[in-house]
Amino acid sequence: MTDDELSRLLTETAAAAPGVSSVLPTAPLREAAAQVVSSALDLPRSDADAFVQVDRTGAGVLVTVHVSTAVGVPTPTTLRAVARAIRGRVGELHPEAIAVSVRVRALHIDPRPGA
Amino acid sequence: MTNSDFDDLDGHTLEELSDYLESGRTPRDPGIENSAACRLALEGLARLRALSLDALQREADRDPTRDDGWIAGLLDIIKDEIRPGRDIPISDPDAMTSLSVTEAAVRGLVRAAADALPSVIIGRTEIEGDVSTPGAPVRVRITAAAEYGHALPPLVEELRRVVAEALAEHTELVIDQIDVTIDDVYRRAER
Numbered sequence: 502m503t504d505d506e507l508s509r510l511l512t513e514t515a516a517a518a519p520g521v522s523s524v525l526p527t528a529p530l531r532e533a534a535a536q537v538v539s540s541a542l543d544l545p546r547s548d549a550d551a552f553v554q555v556d557r558t559g560a561g562v563l564v565t566v567h568v569s570t571a572v573g574v575p576t577p578t579t580l581r582a583v584a585r586a587i588r589g590r591v592g593e594l595h596p597e598a599i600a601v602s603v604r605v606r607a608l609h610i611d612p613r614p615g616a
Numbered sequence: 617m618t619n620s621d622f623d624d625l626d627g628h629t630l631e632e633l634s635d636y637l638e639s640g641r642t643p644r645d646p647g648i649e650n651s652a653a654c655r656l657a658l659e660g661l662a663r664l665r666a667l668s669l670d671a672l673q674r675e676a677d678r679d680p681t682r683d684d685g686w687i688a689g690l691l692d693i694i695k696d697e698i699r700p701g702r703d704i705p706i707s708d709p710d711a712m713t714s715l716s717v718t719e720a721a722v723r724g725l726v727r728a729a730a731d732a733l734p735s736v737i738i739g740r741t742e743i744e745g746d747v748s749t750p751g752a753p754v755r756v757r758i759t760a761a762a763e764y765g766h767a768l769p770p771l772v773e774e775l776r777r778v779v780a781e782a783l784a785e786h787t788e789l790v791i792d793q794i795d796v797t798i799d800d801v802y803r804r805a806e807r
Contacts, residue, residue, distance in 0.1 A: 523650070576785075609652040610725045612724070
């Protein structure tokens with residue numbers, strides 16, 4: 502599995518965690534936009550929906566996730582749920598990984614009811 | 617608009633965001649909706665429209681020379697407050713997990729909390745102190761405009777209460793004090 506494929510799966514995992522309004526790109530958005538263009542032109546590229554950053558360091562993995570959280574759930578609860586879900590998913594996909602570090606950052610708290 | 621504005625809004629301008637808001641945020645623009653800065657700015661613009669459009673018009677009618685400055689000031693605050701700022705840590709029992717919420721997200725939260733009060737328009741929100749050290753006391757300073765005709769002490773107390781509740785629910789900040797300065801008064805247009 503490539504890092505982009507793993508990133509896409511982890512983006513879906515984070516988005517499904519309770520209290521997450523949306524997963525936001527860790528890469529600058531203009532880079533993400535370039536990926537969309539590359540996709541349209543069928544050029545080699547990273548996946549545009551792969552918003553989670555995956556860094557492999559030897560036998561370890563560092564996963565960085567940026568999210569918008571829904572105001573209806575306490576943000577600390579949401580961030581912990583995301584971290585748990587990500588850790589579980591990486592454990593399933595890469596049981597050989599010795600050290601899995603997870604960073605979850607809330608960039609936005611969505612005030613919309615039901616977000 | 618400066619290059620800095622363009623960078624802070626992930627390549628968009630406040631004018632574009634205003635047009636996007638005008639269109640009801642449809643069709644969905646992923647470049648805007650996937651940007652925390654754009655979403656914070658959209659909320660600020662929407663709040664200005666919903667809460668204060670009438671008030672702004674009233675102020676303009678009452679004192680045209682003042683209008684430009686007031687609106688420009690509120691827009692400047694929106695632009696200033698979309699910058700992520702410092703990371704505010706959230707605790708987790710797992711030492712390999714690092715959780716945080718940005719200062720910009722918290723400022724947006726304060727604004728959203730204040731929306732529950734119909735008689736204030738939040739100006740600037742500042743968090744003073746070492747927010748990156750868990751347990752360190754911090755002070756929150758808020759400026760706001762109050763609707764004419766309301767007694768200020770209860771309004772300020774209510775604002776303090778809703779902000780304190782929101783911060784307690786969504787952060788682990790230890791709030792030493794919430795200072796509220798009412799620095800303007802506005803009139804709501806008669807309907």
